[in-house]
Amino acid sequence: MTSPVRLALLGCGTVGSDVVRLLHEQSADLAARIGAPLEIAGIAVRRLGRDRGDLPVDPGLFTTDALGLIKRDDVDVVVEVVGGIEPARGWLVEALRAGKSVVTANKALLAEDGATLHDAAAEGGADLYYEASVAGAIPLLRPLRESLHGDRINRVTGIVNGTTNFILSAMDATGAGFAEALEEATELGYAEADPTADVEGFDAAAKAAILASLAFHTRVSAADVHREGITEVTSADVASAKSMGCTIKLLCIAARGTDATGRETVSVRVHPAMIPLTHPLASVGDAFNAVFVEAEAAGQLMFYGRGAGGAPTASAVLGDVVAVARNRLAGVHAASESAYADLPVRPMGEALTRYHISLDVTDRPGVLAAVAGVFARHDVSIATVRQGPAGGGAAGRGDDADLVIVTHVAPDAALAATVGELRGLDIVRSVASVLRVEGGL
Template structure:
């Protein structure tokens, strides 16, 4: 568990400059998102000025290679010296769209310490160093915005920071990675194998040349850490998130799920859990999940994202839309820029981080889950009763058991009721080592 502390907002008064004053912008990075941010800034400059009360004026764009052609930005605005750019007196807001962790951390911290508000789309940075960044923003009495770090254009960060600030969040579940959703959707709709669906995602530009961060769940885990931190007012870091990817999902898994009334989605699940003594903790995990076909998340197809929130007073809410891509991400970045610029013109600060609850992060083994287990077993009388007894020893009850003939063996598909993850995992280990079980083909948790 990672300890966390609350960061109360600074009480220093920010009076603002007044209507008509310009706000200086420095952009770090000119890739897919950075170039789209610049395009939207220029295209909608007049409208944005009315919304802000003053014009946003570009002071410079920091890039790593000055020789590379940069469409949409004047040569004199380019620099390869980000530190000098962010320390200029005429820069008020620094927009970080570089990606990565180490270098962005240095420049973002430098910007905050120099009294500049920061807008970042960098999920990995926020998930790894949110505590440090929030402390620096509070110390300098400036804004730190990161709406685009989770699900791009879907306004889930603002929703948790503002719209549901008066409610108690119980659970946040979501499809927060478009690449894996595209792959799983293609496997279900066409019957394709995982490798073929990944190749198609790569061809269409949904998957990177190295898709590891997406398909192994790391990207989704960063977003889960951010969502859990915001939703439960507790510092949750990337390393606190249990993470499993989709690379082991097969066409047979997809078919079996469909026959049972489910679809397989890579879900980020963040929830408040309470033990038998009434002690609360936070759980955050990412793994392939069987979602009932009638649930709203099951219908989210292609590369779309969706966040499903369960709150005490508001009830069940779902936010759906484009969760990746240059234009959707730039939309979220620009929205944050408008918010930060308004505060420069009119005064005040955006809602900051507050980890006052400081709940412990639960060990994954203490979480209650349900398993769908597909295995090949010896075809003999009494084997089903003997295997069922292995579940009963740990108090795990079975919801459904389906047996099918499969050559010289039998295929056994078991769905459990809710039980401790540690007990379910230990039971699967025992099944794997049982002479009656020829193979455990797959183990997938249920939503």
């Protein structure tokens, strides 16, 4: 065994505590895999006096001076599980420029300003690993970054937020509304006290940016991702999906394509969508995550598992620690960021998608023709139409009907314009719901 590889741990919350425990429990195995023992040089925390139970660590290792810990000469690797943009960005840039490898689970920082971290890593000749930033313990980013480096990835579709997947799965299983399912998720610990980042799609959008950057060798930030949450999904939407042999999932979708000039582009979006029950992602329930990758040579690949939680995330962190420690002992570092393609990100309006539109209309002759005319004016082709008695028309009226239309693929802007015009028709009492459709229905 050579001299220990010494770690500075930034943060000791749920994930950080599990990192400490796994380092203690698996110390012999980790040392054998690396060729040197791992030692904690220090742990930066916000409050020194916090009760951390029976955490197997010397209390003298705790400090509130994160930057001072990072600058110490005896620190080889910095592990960041604090989250947020600042002060984490400043800490990690300092470490990387000083040649100290970084392992981080910070999806928000990577999605907002990953370019700065990658540039700092290149400047300092250090490793930057972040497997834990997307989908917890699921081995996903390294396959995209390394295993599939000899292939061309065309599309990545994923369920990457466990909270929203639990909520939508509960709505599907029980017929509950969004508020009821969210309450259950909160009681079970799947949702935070403030669930905004999850249910409004911010968490999934950050992960989508990271996935797209790796898959398409292009710098994609969270600002490039079209984002919609699940708060507007109703029990009626879920029931309608069921009647069509579908389920609703919050999807992150990153895809290659071409614009009107034939120039290659990428599209990155997060929104709820109907997918057929035959799609591999349809059976992903509870708080699990799954990512479906489509590559030219490898074909279709599926990555599935627990996407959150202290232990799964800590597992991914330690996997990265082993990799960067091995590199350090060998005197090498991993290949730097691959962003050579530099593809432009296509606006959402140009993304090709399909819509499921539920209308409450006046039940009289000529209504269907008038509605179809709106679609024709916007060059949107109708795939299927289903009409039935109104389930929610105006009180006391018997002259309403429900009209459910599923379109063929069209630019999102054309579909949005179609819905906008439908809302203005006298014969349309309300546009009850609009959902995108994915997966070849």
